[in-house]
Ligand SMILES: Nc1ncnc2c1ncn2[C@@H]1O[C@H](COP(=O)(O)OP(=O)(O)OP(=O)(O)O)[C@@H](O)[C@H]1O
């Protein structure tokens with residue numbers, strides 16, 4: 169048998185010649201080239217899908233290599249989409265892979281762009297992008313397979329407009345957020361200190377050189393305490409000196425500077441605002457040398473302490489946090505000096521995990537809140553498991569084949585569960601939720617020049633002789649309603665309604681489905 173025939177012989181035998189031939193003419197969009205994406209790309213290349221567009225916005229990180237097998241150490245910092253496409257192309261010369269290094273939410277990936285594909289496969293890691301692709305697939309009427317993994321658990325769900333539930337038919341809970349002031353000045357639970365450390369302190373010290381003032385402006389608008397916000401503004405500005413010390417080769421005690429600023433000076437500044445502490449227990453400023461000296465009275469046991477506490481992560485006493493903070497800060501500072509521009513929290517990066525464990529525990533101590541060991545901290549962070557990704561990627565292909573063959577009654581919502589005896593559970597698909605604000609809309613495509621098209625004309629054009637009363641929205645912004653026609657003379661561009669966005673035309677009586685008009689460009 170020739171090489172080309174041998175390569176496809178098994179796939180052809182399993183799929184049957186008809187489906188196999190169909191696949192070689194199938195155009196698929198794969199969004200995400202991370203843990204699931206790499207596995208899935210390998211699968212669909214070997215199955216024989218003809219043309220694969222692979223899109224991912226990210227570059228390869230060292231911590232990806234343990235499970236994203238299309239990448240090697242030499243590829244770190246390169247585009248995930250480009251490298252994955254290059255590696256996987258070699259698996260099957262009959263497949264064309266088109267890599268795109270970009271965000272799927274960019275406006276050029278509009279309805280018409282999605283309509284080019286026969287099927288879309290999601291291999292994403294966040295709700296926002298998943299919801300976006302879901303909406304685009306509903307608007308473009310392109311079948312979608314949605315997927316996700318978390319540790320040993322996984323899920324695969326085929327989605328098809330008018331036939332199955334869409335991703336948004338059942339509202340998903342969004343990750344919990346806390347008010348800025350709770351995180352920055354009045355934490356009362358360990359989680360507040362962890363969020364502070366991961367998303368604020370890490371950014372201020374090791375992230376992009378941005379002042380955290382925008383977030384505070386927003387908090388002030390939302391009515392959070394103005395004086396408290398003013399203090400937090402000064403606190404954020406005072407990070408400059410510490411940032412410089414962390415990056416300068418002459419500074420040897422950057423860890424002490426970090427400590428004194430965040431656990432001593434900043435806390436003292438907050439204590440000045442007495443009225444804040446009338447109804448809650450005030451924090452206690454910590455001192456770098458005092459904790460060190462207290463510890464040194466245990467000098468004889470120091471070695472034991474270091475080996476047991478720090479490396480086993482068995483306790484979260486002040487000494488351990490103190491030492492762990494110093495060591496991890498020095499390691500992170502060395503990385504900055506060694507050429508890393510920014511470092512952000514990554515669960516696979518021990519230096520950042522240590523830094524977050526230590527700094528959030530020291531903050532908890534200052535505020536009299538319970539501390540967490542490194543194990544507990546890591547326990548809250550779900551590791552990515554390569555085999556889970558591999559199983560889920562196989563299931564995605566099976567569901568994709570049902571969608572392409574149109575054997576809809578065979579499609580299932582599949583869960584990978586932590587039950588060795590029954591690792592997979594399958595659920596028959598539910599029909600669309602009649603109240604869904606995404607897949608129950610009627611979609612239309614409008615090709616126009618937004619600098620010339622006028623809102624009022626667009627509405628009239630769409631409704632024709634239909635005289636019903638409507639309100640018009642772009643996302644959550646209301647643009648017009650029966651009592652507000654000021655915008656009707658304005659161009660879409662002046663209203664910031666441009667390519668890739670949707671105008672939602674909502675029936676005032678609520679009798680008819682919302683018309684969702686996606687904007688595309690003129691040929
Ligand atoms: N809006 C988006 N547009 C394009 N690609 C996206 C978008 N959002 C997320 N992604 C990509 O989806 C992929 C998800 O893969 P995965 O969950 O393995 O993430 P990771 O960052 O590689 O690993 P981990 O989060 O486990 O450390 C990532 O490569 C990410 O860049």
Ligand SMILES: [Zn+2]
Nearest residue numbers: 334337604607
């Ligand atoms: Zn829906």
